[in-house]
Amino acid sequence: MEPEKVRAPNIRDVARLAGVSYQTVSRVLNEHPSIRDSTKQRVLDVIREIGYRPNQAARALVTSRSRTIGVLTSQTAHYGPTTSVTAIEHAARDAGYRITVTSIASNEYPSIRAALDQMRTQAVEAIVIIAPQVRVLEAIHELEITVPYVTLQNADLVSEHSMSVDQVAGGRMATQHLIDLGHSEIMHLSGPQDWIEAEARMQGYLEAINDADLRTRAPILGDWSAHFGYYAGLELLKFRDFTALFASNDQMALGFIHACWDSGLSVPGDISVVGFDDIPEAAHFYPPLTTVRQNFTEIGRRAVSLLLAELQGGALDHAQIVPELVVRRSTAALPTGS
Amino acid sequence: MEPEKVRAPNIRDVARLAGVSYQTVSRVLNEHPSIRDSTKQRVLDVIREIGYRPNQAARALVTSRSRTIGVLTSQTAHYGPTTSVTAIEHAARDAGYRITVTSIASNEYPSIRAALDQMRTQAVEAIVIIAPQVRVLEAIHELEITVPYVTLQNADLVSEHSMSVDQVAGGRMATQHLIDLGHSEIMHLSGPQDWIEAEARMQGYLEAINDADLRTRAPILGDWSAHFGYYAGLELLKFRDFTALFASNDQMALGFIHACWDSGLSVPGDISVVGFDDIPEAAHFYPPLTTVRQNFTEIGRRAVSLLLAELQGGALDHAQIVPELVVRRSTAALPTGS
DNA sequence: ACCACTAATGTGAACGTACACAAACAACGG
């Protein structure tokens, strides 16, 4: 409030008070090896005393390193992405990086372009992409983004810059679970077409269906929302020509179950439903949802460590993260003779 | 990848190519009024041609303005906060600011301190606090944070730096709705003790109960999670000495409803339930949840405009944001003679 | 006690921009 003209203490202030040169202070700050313990202590004392904080802008200017990781996310606020952002933030902070979040306003090209442009302006050193839409990757190529980047929740569709989360396996195990229960008419409610993870889960579904020699049904392309699941469900259930459904995320599964109740059908009595993600609420749906769990925290953490390895030259950890099937009450064996 | 030693073009490169002085370029960048159109155009052309981007670090250094807004959030990834972050990001970007998100690892004091310290190090110009816990505010005072800040989702408990979201009114209308339906034994499942918004909603509950001369029951202090709602519900329902429950958020309401079903009770047949927030899934719970809607996007946007007003000296918009009751199927009139 | 070598500290740049001030240029009235 008050127009305090007292500027923040700088490195020279510290130097003067500690009776050393500013360069010595700089060395203390950067943990240079050859500095006498007594000197170091004296400097640190002064720093603490006057509450000195290095000016990040000056540091960034001279080193041309922003120590910032950009996080590109979509505007929709789902549990998974958000959890990952938090994990990313912590991992980044531990490594001395900060993160700056930019969300794309829509999945139109100009919006993606604007977001990436913002990243570039902020001189981020690396980018984590949580909105892994094909268009985003296209934009990255087109804008010639040169910093390391990594896309979350992705399988092998884009091999180099992706976390090794085996979404395909996740889709497989969800579908296989239904097959094992005796279902043969299994629908799939997928995510938007240009989402890589939706694609991967769908692929897992198709593989499982194929391997079991079942009839392949055209997946429905949704928008991840419970609303979509509900309205799609109302339409689909007019026919009742399937006994199980694998939804590409828990929200759509919830909406679909809602549609089942509204249509007078019981889950899992008449229809079995499997979701994806295992959001914390899934265990409390009615019925509690069988779903495929992803460890979003782990995913976020690994994304950062991958980027840091690339930035600082460490070993890349390319171990696959495999999701895990969580069986609850929304799936049941197909009654024999149905 | 390639160790390109070509440094990015700077303002002098632009100046040279445009045949003007660097200061002229600077003026173009900062939209100084007195600059000839032809000159301006020439400079802009060069900028576009060589892909020049102003160096933010240098700019921040000389202006001592980081153009960054810090967002302090809690580690839990709920719909509301996340939605607000997105809105904040957009509003900030529109105003030429960027945001940097920091989440507190736990609600312990050192963690809060560390997060605020990080903000200070990054020289944020303002802070949006989405984890409005009392401790955070204490920490803000103690650390002598001097930049403008605003807490989201807050009523009048902390008057000056808070968004005017009337959470108390929200709690009131939820409770009043149950009273209007004829319920007289109404429980409240609140949020954690040190959360300001939990406090406010609880206060609304208590006011409504008082005004109706009903028996005040000690609210249960939860942790916002569906899990808590479930287990608390199992305990509470052993007694069945209430016919309605107001949960302080939708997740806990969901968990409680789950407990109702598990206890053989019907919602709303035996027990009416009201939630808070209106997360997108709430409409698809079983039964669809009556809840109090908050416009999280609006809240985030307003938070930024409040901060910008303080930073740039504009008019403060102190109009209250009043939440809105959304009646669905989880509440019903108390059967007469019960 | 001296030399060679390493450890510890200091000095002069440079990073890329904006601000304060100065200078050139045009326009205009008397």
Place this chain on the structure above:
DNA sequence: CCGTTGTTTGTGTACGTTCACATTAGTGGT
């Protein structure tokens, strides 16, 4: 045609830090 005014452009400097290099202090061997 000259002084006055206003518009447009240019020059020096500072922001706070790190890097490259220079210098001094310290250590051990002979």
